[in-house]
Amino acid sequence: MTRYNHARVQEYWQYVWDAEGVYEVPDDAADPTYVLGMFPYTSGTLHMGHVRNYAITDAYARYRSLRGDEVLQPMGWDAFGLPAENAAYERDTDPESWTRSCIDQMREELETMGFGYDWSREVTTCDPEYYRWNQYLFKQFYEEDLVEYTGARVNWCPDCETVLADAQVERPDGAEAENSAVDHAHAAGVCWRCETPVERRELDQWFFTITDYAEELDAGLDDLAEWPDSVRDIQRNWIGRQEGAHVSFDVTDPDGDTDTEVDVFTTRLDTVHGATFVALSPGHDLARAVTETDDDVAEYVDDMTSAGADAGGTSGVETDLTATHPITGEELPVYVAAYVLDDVGTGAVMGVPAHNERDHAFADAQDLPVEQVVEPVDGSGTDLPGAPYTDDGMLTDSGEYDGLASSAARERLLGADGVESATEYRLRDWLISRQRYWGTPIPMIHCEDCGRVPVPDEDLPVELPPYVRTAGNPLEESEEWKSVECPECGGPAERETDTMDTFVDSSWYFLRFCSPDLDSAPFESERANDWLPVDVYVGGEEHAILHLLYIRFFTRALADLGLLDTREPVERLINQGTVLYDGEKMSSSKGNAIAPHEYGAETTRLFLLSAAHPAQDFEWTVKSVGDVYDFQQRLYAMVADRDDVATREESAPQDAYLGREIDRTITAVAEEYERFRFHRVVSETQRFARLLRRYAEYGPVDEATYERGLRALTRFVAPMAPYLGEEMWNLLDTDGMVVEAEWPAVAEAIDDYELERRLVDRTLDDVRDITEVVDIDDPGTIEIVVAEDWKYRAYEHVRGADPGDAVVGSALDDDAIGEDGDRAAEYLGELAGQAGALEPVLDAERELAVLEAAGWLFADEFGAAIEVRRADADDDLAGKAEPAKPAIHID
Structure with a gap:
């Protein structure tokens, strides 16, 4: 068998593709199909997760190109970030040198893998030409009040020596308890990069006010029909929309010197009569005010401000304040408690220990009363006071509301004094400040006289100074860079030394690909409006x-700035699963990583695509990789050795069958590509290749039909294994390159091709079963008898009937069915017993035609004479033949 050596040809085809510019999309393209894999962090080398992502993206992009689309598939580098700074520190170099060397290595590896990127659009986020526009957009957001500079208790990683956004703190499994953002916020967390336990610090920081868009971001999830439900659910939970009520408590001190209102948010207004205390977060304005006169509170607030997120537990301190219940008038004690967060809800809670787990735990620790005001409707009782009852029920000890169901009580209570309906979101503003060097400098200047002043546009980009090796923030040590004149008053001032969260870089990079060299704006708006949203985006959940x-x-904010028309950036999202080795995620840190080039580019790509659905995890096994390698060799040999296949001029029945199967496979493969089921594409291609080989081995072939099959086969595999596809196309003496070819056309459209295949496969299986059971080694004749016409009519009558219809009687009224009398009634009775489970079938004429065309397959496998015919009423086999299940007799 002729052997295929991809290493020998890949450099040639890379050169030809580049020389011809086959992947470059002109700027005047009307509406290219935008296919994008999440760009990689510049970690140094590609890993299998990268390759799986980009193999999925590239296969689909190449398929759409075969379908005639102009395809935009760019690539760039997520090049800023703390890991590069740490790596440079460890290697005694600077982050930029390390990052640039990583990019060179990874670009070479991507090219070797044969991915079809438009490299003319490459962007690198650490280039000043790119991060200049981060700074420009920051200023635009600042002018639109989407940026806030404020003191806040923030997540601090002591190892990375920087703050973290809430989304960058990893919580333990199960932290997101039902109906409570507070539960999640208080769960112990670790840094997403280094897994160091996170602390809480009070710092002045820069925020993007993403909460301004909380309602729209939540509502927009309903429109993302082509996003995985799991991603939409994760976002919906993180945004955390909650319908409830604000309840206002009047708060005073013993001397009447403090007179203020404290608002609490609750989703369980029906439990309001069970409130036995009010608790404030350590960061609440009122708690801070009390620290000025109460040393115990001051000490507690100071301890909790610097403690980790879970350090406070059920601790708290009682103040000398009292809160007046707005409905009952009861005086309640006011506590400062660690379990209440200032950035969740209003930063205050009404403690209802009988009906809330955290309130109950706090009350138990502080010896506070537990008052039940909701009981089960069925009278089954509760575990109170030992454990809270948290379900809905019927109100008790709630005055005029006694006897109401929880839902009804919530509605009625909204009319009470001090109570109003409210919607709260768990989502917090996006903290973008990072106390590190390797990131986009925040374009602000601090002046003692003028305050915070934006850097003028003409002074952008604010470039990073030379790297200074230090344990903290190198920008703090760069005095010359830090010292500037105030743009407003000309006096001495200092640059902001925080850099931006690297997720700012990746929040709009897909727009920069539209116009990567534009010097007057971050992107060309008209072109972005034409090309967006991204048609397909591939990355991890x-x-x-x-x-x-x-x-x-970002897309919504840019739209409100007038820079974009679209408000959703991505139409279709594809998540890829994990590559496992010995049951664990493949990772260099675990010592189980396999380099993508170890088994060759195309073997690796084909295996990653064929092993499982893109969203599923799967196990890397050497045997399976070997099977994929052998599959490539067989495909190549079929084309390379085709001149050895004997041909004939006259037509034969198998030609028509092969032609029909070519149409069936073209249709099937296209459907699987569109559904991103590449494992099924590989299965279809393998099936078709086996049939082609069998056709060639059965006898002399019709050259035109066989060549058509080989050309279709080549285009099936080319999007997944592009070097192999080009070599096969070249050997077929076809004009041009397969990368620029058209998808194979069908001679006759087949919408229900699966029914034809299923019929042939089942009939072959039935013949095999008979020969094995009866032990027939050398059958002489095989009769395949198709059912009578009236049975198909009866079958469709029952299959299409509504549940409960008297199908037997109504079917017998049909003369074409009823003329068979008792036979028809008996058959209809059998069908009626299967109503609802009957599958679609071909009609009688088509079933006969399909089996006649497939007769050569039976003859080839069993070495027998094949007779395919229609049953009639006097036929002994007529009673056994049913739609989609012909009767079989073997001599």
Whole structure:
């Protein structure tokens, strides 16, 4: 068998593709199909996760090109970030040198893998030409009040020595308890990069006010029909929309010197009569005010401000304040408690220990009363006071509301004094400040006289100074860079030394690909409006609340700035699963990583695509990789050795069958490509290749039909294995390259091709079963008898009937069915017993034609004479033949 050596040809085809510019999309393209894989972080080398993502993206992009689309598939580099800074520190170099070397290595590896990128649109986020526009957009957001500079308790990683956004704190499994953002916020968390336990610090920081878009981001999820439900659910939970009520408590101190209102948010207004205390977060304005006169509260607030997110537990301190219940008038104690967060809800809660788990735990620790006001409707009782009852029920000890169901009580209570309906979101503003060097400098200047002043546009980009090796933030040590004149007053001032979260870089990079060299704006708006949204975006589900939420926010903000028309950046999202080895995620840190080039570019690509659905995890096995390698060799040999196949001029029945199967496979493969089921594409291609080989081995072939099959086969595999596809296309003496070819056309459209295949496959299986059971080694004749016409009519009558219809009687009224009398009634009775489970079938004429055309397959496998015919009433086999299940007799 002629052997295929991809290493020998890949450099040639890379050169030809580049020389011909086959992947470059002109700027005047009307509406290219935009296919994008999430660009990689510049970690140094490609890993299998990268290759799986880009193999999926590239296969679909190449398929759409075969279908005649202009396809935009660019590539760039997520090049800023703390890992590069740490790597440079460890290697005694600077982050830029390290990052540039990583990019060179990874670009070479991507090219070797044969991915069809438009490299003329390459962007690198650490280039000043790119991050200049981060700074420009920051200023635009600032002018539109989408940026806030404020003191806040923030997540601090002591190892990375920087703050983290909420979404960058990893929580333990199960932290997101039902009906409570507070539960999640208080769960212990670790840094998403280094897994160091996170602390809480009070710092002045820069935020993007993503909460301004909370309602729209939540509502927009309903329109993302082509996003995985799991991603939409993750985002919906993170945004955390909750319908409830604000309840206002009047708060005073013993001397009457403090007179203020404290608002609490609750989703369980029906439990309001069970409130036995009010608790404030350590960061609440009122708690801070009390620290000025109460040393115990001051000490507690100070301890909790610097503690980790879970350090406070059920601790708290009682103040000398009292809160007046707005409905009962009861005086309640006011506590400062660690379990209440200032950035969740209103930063205050009404403690209802009988009906809330956290309130109950706090009350138990502080020896506070537990008052039940909701009981089960069925009278089954509760575990109170030992454990809270948290379900809905019927109100008790709630005054005029006694006896109401929880839902009805919530509606009635909305009319009470001090109560009003409210909607709260769990989503917090996006903290973008990072106390690190390797990121986009925030374009702000601090002046003692003028305050915070934006850097003028003409002074952008604010470039990073030379790297200074230091344990903290190198920008703080760069005095010359830091010292500037105030743009407003000309006096001495200092640059902002925080850099932007790297997720800012990736929140709009897909727009820069539209016009990567534009010097007057971040992107050309008219072109972006033509090309967006991204048609297909491929990446991991782990980015659901980081990158994928941020790009939705950015796109909306840019639309409101008048820079975009679209408000959703991505139409279709594809998540890829994990590559496992010995049951664990393949990772260099686990010592189980396999380099993508170890088994060759196309073997690796084909295996990653054929192993499972893109969204599923799967196990890397050497045997399976070997099977894929052998598959490539067989495909190549079929084309390379085709001159050895004998041909004939006269037509034969198998020619028509092969022609029909070519049409069936073209249709099937196209459907699987559109559904991103590449494992099924490979299965279809393997099936078709086996049939082609069998056709060639059965006898002399019709040259035109066989060549058509080989050309179709080549285009089936080319999007997944492009070097192999080009070599096969070249050997077929076809003009041009397969990358620029058209998808094979069908001679006759077949919408229900699966029915034809299923019929042939089942009939072959039935013949095999008979020969095995009866032990027939050398059958002489095989009769395949198709059912009578009236049975098909009866079958469709029952299959199409509504549940409960008297199908037997109504079918017998049909003369074409009823003339068979008792036979028809008996058959209809059998069908009626299967109503609802009957599959679609071909009609009688088509079933006969399909089996006649497939007769050569039976003859080839069993070495027998084949007779395919229609049954009639006097036929002994007529009673056994049914639609889609012909009767079989073997001599």
